[in-house]
Amino acid sequence: MKRWPFAGRRHELADLVRLARDPTAQGVIIAGPAGVGKSRLAGEVLTHFHAAKVTLLRVRATKAASAIPNGALADLIPRQHPPHLVNTLRWAADELLAHARGRVLVLSVDDAHLLDSHSAEVIASLVRGGQARLVATLRTGEPAPDPVTLLWRDGHVRRYDTDPLSDDDVTAVLTAALGGPPDDATVRRLGEVTEGNALFLYEVVGAAIASGALSEIHGMWKLTGDPPLAPRLVDLIHERIGALSPELKDVLEYTALAEPIGARMLSALTSERALLEAEERGLIRVRVDRRREIARLGHPLYGEVARERCPELRRRRRHADLVAALESTGLHRREDPLRVTVWRLAGGLGAAPGPLLDASRLAWSAHDYPLAIRLGEAALDAGGGTTAAIQLATLLDYAQQPDRARAVLDATRRPDDEPSMARLVLARASNLAWGMDRLGDALDLLAATEKDLTGTARRRQVAVQRLGLTASAARTGDALRLSADLLAGELGPAQRAQVLNSRALALCYAGRTTEAAALVREALDESAAWRDEIPALVSPLHSTWSMCGYFSGDLAVMDQAIASMRAALAGQRGWSRGEGSLALARGNAATLRGQLGAALLILHAPANHETALTVGGCMAAYAAAQALRGESAAARDTLQAATDRNRATWTAFMRWVALTRVWIAAAGGENARAVELALAAAADCRESGLAAFEAVALHDAVRLGAPSSVVRRLAELAEVHEGPRVKLAARHAAALAEGDADGLLAVAAGFDALGLRLHAAEAAAQAAARLRRSRGEKAARAAATEAWSMAGACQGPDTPALRGLAAPDLTDRELQVAQLTAAGLSHRQIALELGIAMRTAMNHRNQAYWKLGVNSPAELAKALNRFR
Template sequence: MRTRPAGAPQDPTRGADASFLLRTLAAHWPLVGRQAELEVAMDALADPRVRVNVAVGLPGTGKTRFAEEVLALAGGRGHPVARVTASPGSREVPLSALAHLAPAPAGTGADPLQVHRAAAAHARQRVRAAQGRRLVVLVDDLHLLDAASLAVLTRLLDDGLAFVLGTVRSGEPRDPALQALVHGDSALLTEIGDLGRAASRTLLHLALRGPVEAGTVEDLWAASLGNPFYLRELVLHGIRTGSLVQTAGVWRATGRLAAPARLTELMRLRLDGMPAAERAVLDLLAVQDGLSPDDVLALAGTPDHVGAALESLERSGLIRSELQQRRVVLHLAHPVYADTLRATTSELTARRLGTALARRIQALGARRPDDPVRVAGLLLDATGTADPHLLLEAARLARAAHDLDGVARFAGAALAHGDLGEAALLLGGALYELGRFAEADDALLRAQRTSTSEAQTVDMVQVRARLLLFGRVQPDDALDVVRSAAAGVRGPGLADELRALEAAVLVQAGRPGDALPLAQELSSAARSPRAAVLAGLAHAAALTLTGDPAAALAQARRGYAEHQRLGDLPALHPSLHQAEEVLALQEAGRLAAAREVGERAYAGATADRAPFARLRLARLLGRGAVLEGAPRTALRWYLEALSLCRAYGFDGPRRVVLDHLAVAHALLGDPRAAEAALAERDSLPTQLQPYPEQALGSAWASAAAADLPGARRTVELAVACAARTGDVSSERRLLHDLARLGAPAEAATRLLELQSRGDSALATAYLLSATALQSRSAPALREAAEAFEELGARLYAAEAWTSAGVEHRRAGQPREAAWAVTRAARALEHCEGARTPLLLVADSHVPLTAREREVALLAARGRPSREIAEQLCLSVRTVDNHLQNVYGKLGIKGRADIGAALAR
């Protein structure tokens, strides 16, 4: 599990919030992932032929929690309910568990027949009061119920008075009476297993009352394997120790999520008194999981004893075996067990076992692909060092597996033996991706000093350029580094790699028009496969931004396939090609397809621990959600991206994310949150050439604060920037937003000009919308609305339908107006509470003019007429006249009523 990167901020409010949350979490967790089982359970309760429902599962899977939920649902449906807790202690006193169900003496010497009669009378009374509904009795740990109590319950079932809801641990021995009860024709067995990743993510989100960063979800799932009890204990321990914190609204791990004392103590109880042969096997698997039986037999004792120990441990659920490529492999049954075993194994024992296991793997030839990683790790743990060439090979394999922490560990250990250029390069690349930029700089400088080939130099430049661009926010310096290196490289393929890198830097520095010719040339004529892949990535991005998403889509898919065949590239995860595919799909208007590709790619990047790829994909998924009209979904993705930026120190991308975050807040009607995001943005290092769409954060924050003229001025400046740099994609989106903010004429003219720069369904819809807003034509607005609906851009569709309703009403067509408003409302149902200027006053009898709407919005914010006049460059008298028109059209008495009227 990851450690917190240097410089990652802690949440200053964590203490008070954590204290409250800990009390809440310790008391109760929501039930997640059991809906199907609950429905079956309630159907069984309604079926008179079913008398028993037994939840069966391993410890911690939530059997009792499930049974409690069924009991609560039964009570809600009018059934009388009761609870019985069986235990080893109650089993020693027959009938004591049922004392509260039978108003008669119970305990030692009690007559079972007498207890049954009393319990039956009590049950009949409750059933009669419930109009014949059966008494539902929850028996926790049913297998611990004494025989006499079980007999009484069985007779209540035979009388048709009761329904038993029980829990039983998997693998527990059962006496014949219990076996007959739970396996009869009238019994339902409900298997309660561990939760999958998706259900675990939902549970964490609900329990922690906020989103959880995807990598942290993966860590928690890997540590708990979806066992709800283990998951809960890990979360509570993480909050207590500060290794699980909430930052920018997102929960994330800042350190290793170790097993808490409560879990390790449970494991210690199982270890106490364990035979030596079994403990020896567990100690060996704690040092290195995934061993073969032959490895264990060779290192853990005499074959006879070890063979019996393996069988016993598997029966008791402490280890498990699986077949991997015709080879049996042994694992500890749960990751939590390893923590306990390591804590209770002496250092000398662990070192002895690690050294012996490493020597055995080497003696057998280290034939498996991951053997160098296993041997290097074992030797570092046992002795603190290993052969530098072995460590270098382990670092290479860790890089191929996207194990950044492993790369840093092995490459750093290799460098302890002296200057190895490749080790320094691998270390620098890993540290860059982990957000440890100062250390990465040192390693890359060392790699530059000790480089033994042009290929190593080019790889070093690849990493250093990305560090300068995304870590240091110095795009000009990144270009200088690339061009300076290119001047001294002789190999044609390596020279092409650096030219492709130059194109990539130009794109990311906001100069897609300059990047396109270079990327286009190299993507088809590069003199090495690596150069072709690098150029293809830049080419796909440049094509999308310069207005040709169809060509970009084909290039992104081709680049991804070529990257997968080629293997790993320095500081470049394959999912970045998928990110370009997502952007191309969005600009082509295929929003649902973009979301599907993006979510799949994000899951892959998360599994590979690729933080930069994850934050880019998260940002694009947020962008897509805004285009689809889902600002709350966008907010979740932007917060995920922001958490990654903060955790790994990517300040350049962080500025972009904060701008987009401000858009989401503004669309949700929260200008204060939008301004807070922009304030954080302004505290960060600036880019020499901003990404034009970043202006939307400031623009929509102004709009949310009722400053539409200010919003338009911001967008107009960004439009000019996009035009200068050849960013057609951003220019189109900005122009459409300019039309939405009240300047459709200017937007429509330029959007029509841009049609010659490439076309897409989204670009066509933008043009239709702006043109219709300019002409104020109801049929044209309806056409635009239908175009947006077909793309899945529901907020844009709702705005167009709303505007169509306004124009129909203005033309004296109430029936058509009502129909348009209905269509707008239908689209808005999917827009997660979004509010924009075009959605206001849809229900007013006489529509407001654009100027009246601006004045009304400012007045609703509490601005006096003089301030409104100054902001809109009007006289105070003109403002007051507009306000009088607003009052009449909205049917209100004065300024104080404007806000409520606009919100209708």
């Protein structure tokens, strides 16, 4: 790949430029680990010096030259000093100064830790004497010459420790390098693999593009599968690791195969000396957790290389060693049975069905679907019978592989005992409903089975599953009645959690969001009692919690739910409903905030997943974001793909589809049609008792400029629906219907306070249109500026209310003056900064005030800062 353009790290670069030009010091030393991007940052800093006022000398220190006096300066000074010269340091410094020719000397030193002592002292003497400014890079963890170290310790230069690339930086870098944005999942995966190391990122991305693992899909770059290990990357890893003794190689390989691994166990497998040396060299990291010392690899890519280079027979022997070491401890920790079973399989030692099933459940509890399925298949192959088949089919269903689950179930004969038969029916019903889109058949199977069962507990479990399907089908009345009956009886922990989940979902759809969220938190607080039996329940619980915030307009609730879901699904592997639920919650939160570009990045991966079959919700949300950006054709195609692909069209999914169709019509310029669709969706939801969806559909009609027919119903919903969103929607409808511009501005301020920036911008734009007719241009301009500034924070919205909104017609100079005024500068300071007369600065400020319809620096700052 060609050299990447510089991108990201805006705040770091600004800090470094300030430090490099700080008059109280003579420059900056940028410190950080190898490959973090120090040299690139230093290069960007140097571009901010005025080329006509400085002389730049570049010094590149190397290992080869580090033992040669003045080796780093060889290209800048004569090959030999004059004969009989005593002070060669002063001579070398004067030779460097001669290059300046009356201008400021700037020394750029790359890898200052490799400077030979003579060069280091020459450079340090010029910096200490104020004769040169320094911009240098330094690798942390490496010894540096004393003159260099003393420069920052004595305050002659500033030291700046740079961090690895953040996810935002990775996004910016890849967008600039690839010519298009990467989706959110790709950024997170590349960030995990490279740990933000810029050099590793460059190599990994180049190899992934060459292999086809990273490609552009519908305008965004998406990583499919694990990035390959290209030879260049392997060479870089080996260079970083250095030559390894056999003992160090043992430490690296055992850690790569078993991490996280107890340090004492690793020491027993290798030696204490090798363990300490491996930590000192950065091959491993050791974290102390209470009394336990836990070892992990120094970098994820070390493990990739170690595992790839480990021959198969040695790998099997190492796994057998790990089994023996762990079994000798007595398997005291919760995860030990899982780990030892996995190692037994990898070591060719085999395992019985019972331990394999136990390990499979533990892997499921950790949301590691590929591992759980592999262990479930091994249990079935080892003779696990009906129990193994049911567990494997359940895992496959939750892992978005319903066709494979169906094949397993079809191959399982009907058991003779009632408990096993009941479990098999529950698995079949789940597969029919969620995997085959056959809700009616699933409910019929449950009803018929419930009649035949003799055990009360088993009938109750069938009723619990029937309730879950009823709630997911958005039959709120039935779900509330069934859940009340079940809660009045005796329930086990897992059954109780399932009932609470279903009741919370029904309450959320009915607009009783506070009560619903409370039930979700109650179930999650009790998760220790049911997590191992049904770990996948954490996903729908959190989804409901997030929707409570969505429908109520409380973004803090959504953020809490998302943060909790992230923690609950930490370490999730293999596509599952949980991964889709998290993406959908994050995408909906971004859309509600008006962050439409962010929503597309978040939802792109699930909307374009290769194999998952129940991603319709994510695809519909993706289509909604596209439609709100005016991309009607693309949104229509996405939504059609969502309905074609989704295998649970019987759920509330179709309500989301109906809401999305409203904005697709609006994006295509069919405003009247969009209003019709919104009113039809609202009527359908009202008939079904779905107050939450109804309120959103009615407010959509208001946002489209048709409030008259919905004012009364929204007012009624505002009395019973919890949360501020519906109450503001009712006020919005009333103000728009009455032509009350002040009321619309108050509504805009209310939505803005909630963080619903797009709704706020639309209300302000509607106010501007009415003010232009009633109070004149100045009042209209103020409202239009409010709408413009809020819409500017929404990442490309194109809705009917905003379509006629024009940006304020500020000249470049007026914008400069406005920005400086907003920053708090006086007329005199602005004039000095821009090199203009003070009266000219005042005139430009007054013009900006007039065009923006504002009257003070505070109002100006609010408009401009929000837009940025």
